[in-house]
Amino acid sequence: MTYFAPFIDSSGFHMPSYSNIRNQLIADAKAIFGQDIYLGVDSQDYQWISAVANIIYDSFLASQAVYNSRGPSTAIGSSLDIIVKLNGIKRLPAVYSTCYVTLAGTPGTTITNGIVGDLNSNNWTLTSPVTLDSSGQATALATCQTTGPIVANIADLNKIVTPTYGWTTVTNDAAALVGSSSETDSQLRSRQAISTAQPSRTVLEGVKGAISAVSGVMRFVVHENDTNAEDANGLPPHSITVVVEGGEDADVARAMFNKKGPGVYTNGTTSVSITDAYENAVTIRFYRPTYVDIDVVVNVKKLAGYTSQTTDAIKSALAAYADSLLIGDDLLISSLWGATLSANQVPTKPLFSITGLTVARHGQAQGTTDIITAFDEVTRGNVASITVNEI
Incomplete structure (x- = not known):
C-alpha cells in the first residue's frame, strides 16, 4: 500500500x-x-x-x-479517567490489606511506629503508639505496606520487624481484609458500561448500575428470582440477591433501596435498616462474598534459563488468576495451566514444561477437577499456598 x-x-x-x-x-x-x-x-x-x-x-x-480517547471503549489511562467522570464514577485506587493483630509483652510497654511481618515476608505497619495494658496485651490495626490483594490468614502475622523492649509476640486471630490493585482499564470500562444502566428502563439493570457507582465496590453480582419457588441456588422466590465486595454497608443498602422495585424481597445475611422519605424503616439485605482460598501444586521440568525468579513468576501468575475471577465463577483447572504457562516469558524458547498440576480448596485433598463455587463465593489466591515442584 x-x-x-x-x-x-x-x-x-x-x-x-x-x-x-x-x-x-x-x-x-x-x-x-x-x-x-x-x-x-x-x-x-x-x-x-x-x-x-x-x-x-x-x-x-x-x-x-x-x-x-474520545470514547470509553478505546480510551486508555488518564483519558479514560476523564471520560468516566461523565458517568459519575472514577477509577478505584489500589487498596492496602488490613488486619487486627494482638500484641503481647510486658504491661505498660509502649510500641511506637511498630512494624510486623507475615509468612510471605510482607511488612505491615501498626497504628502508633500502642501501649500494652495491665495484662500485657493490646490490639492494633496492621496495614500492609504493599498495595494489592495481600493475603494474611489466621496466625500468619507473627514476626516482629521493629523490636521494642518489652514487646515479645504478635499474632492475628482473624484473617486480613484483603486489599486490591488499582482498577485496570478493562475493569473500569466494564463498570462504566454497567453504570450507564442507572436510568435504564429495567429495574434490575438500574440496581446493578447503582451498586457499581458505590465508592469502594470492587466486585458484585445480582441474582433475580422472579419465580414462585426457590431457584437452583436456594434463593427465595420474588427476590433479588446481591453479593458485593467492598463499599460501606450503608452505601450499598441505600443504592439497592433507591433502585429496587416495590415489593421485591432483598435476600442476604447482611442487614441494614434504611429510612425512607416518610420516616418508615425498611430492611435491606445482601451478602458479602465468602473467600475460597486455593491451594495449587505444579510440577515443572526446568529448561535452560529457568531461575528462582521463574518460580516466583509462576506463583504470582496463579495467585493473580485466582484473584481475577468474579463472584460465583468456577475455577477451571485448564485455566490454571494457562496461567502457569504465562510465566514463560520467552515463548520461542520455553523456560519450563508442566508435568502435572493439581488444585484444591485450602486444606483439602489435591485433585484434578475444577473448583465449583457457590453463588456467594469468590476464589482468592495466595503465593504461600502455591507449591512449585522443580525437576
Missing part, C-alpha cells in the same frame, strides 16, 4: 504504516537526488530516512491515540 495522508471518515481514523512512510521518503529522495542514489539498508542516508520515518510514524500514532 502506498503512502497517504492521515484522514478521518465514517469508519474512523486512518493512517499509513511505518513502511509506507519510509518508502515514500525513499521515493522522494530519489526524485530529488536522482534514481542512482544508493539507499541500501547499510547506507547512512537510508538510516537517516528510517529515523525520520519512525518519528513521523510515532506522531501519527499519537494522533490515533488522541482520536481513540
